[in-house]
Amino acid sequence: AQSVTQLDSQVPVFEEAPVELRCNYSSSVSVYLFWYVQYPNQGLQLLLKYLSGSTLVESINGFEAEFNKSQTSFHLRKPSVHISDTAEYFCAVINTGFQKLVFGTGTRLLVSP
Amino acid sequence: DVKVTQSSRYLVKRTGEKVFLECVQDMDHENMFWYRQDPGLGLRLIYFSYDVKMKEKGDIPEGYSVSREKKERFSLILESASTNQTSMYLCASSEPNREKLFFGSGTQLSVL
Numbered sequence: 001a002q003s004v005t006q007l008d009s010q011v012p013v014f015e016e017a018p019v020e021l022r023c024n025y026s027s028s029v030s031v032y033l034f035w036y037v038q039y040p041n042q043g044l045q046l047l048l049k050y051l052s053g054s055t056l057v058e059s060i061n062g063f064e065a066e067f068n069k070s071q072t073s074f075h076l077r078k079p080s081v082h083i084s085d086t087a088e089y090f091c092a093v094i095n096t097g098f099q100k101l102v103f104g105t106g107t108r109l110l111v112s113p
Numbered sequence: 114d115v116k117v118t119q120s121s122r123y124l125v126k127r128t129g130e131k132v133f134l135e136c137v138q139d140m141d142h143e144n145m146f147w148y149r150q151d152p153g154l155g156l157r158l159i160y161f162s163y164d165v166k167m168k169e170k171g172d173i174p175e176g177y178s179v180s181r182e183k184k185e186r187f188s189l190i191l192e193s194a195s196t197n198q199t200s201m202y203l204c205a206s207s208e209p210n211r212e213k214l215f216f217g218s219g220t221q222l223s224v225l
Binding site: 006009032041042043044045046049051090094100101103104105106 | 117148153154155156158203205211212213214215216217218219
């Protein structure tokens, strides 16, 4: 079975500052990793995913995440955040057989001017 | 773009009522899912379906049932609503490989 830990329930940050949202996972088998984002009053949408290849993956709006197998982590980073990045971010993991997607508890990113 | 539509954004029901939450997707996806979202608990899977009339229990199926009579529609049923079922309910769909889930905007259910 897989599990996901997002230790930070809330991360406040000022506009244009860098941010890192932490995600650690546990699994006895190989996994794929995802970050989903939920903007206020909306459903979740896929931000980025790691399936194979380069361990550094990027989204179209400037976020990036790096798969670190030795540390079982998939932290999400952005060098300079905008007010519009205010949202809740969920890390998720699935085994490579695509059997069950497991979500973390979410991190609320609060960007203030 | 895939669209997953949930019939109600907000719903208020009384304890003991039978509640139907409807979800429709327009991309012919095989998989459909029902999650509930609670603060501090993230998303928890209630039920999922991988084909018409096929369903499997998720992590928290107690007090819920589902129906999938047509490929595009997946209904969540609360047989007798209770206050501890007050929550945000999210429907999602995907292709079989589950590389990407498409979510509806959610139904905030309050049971009084």
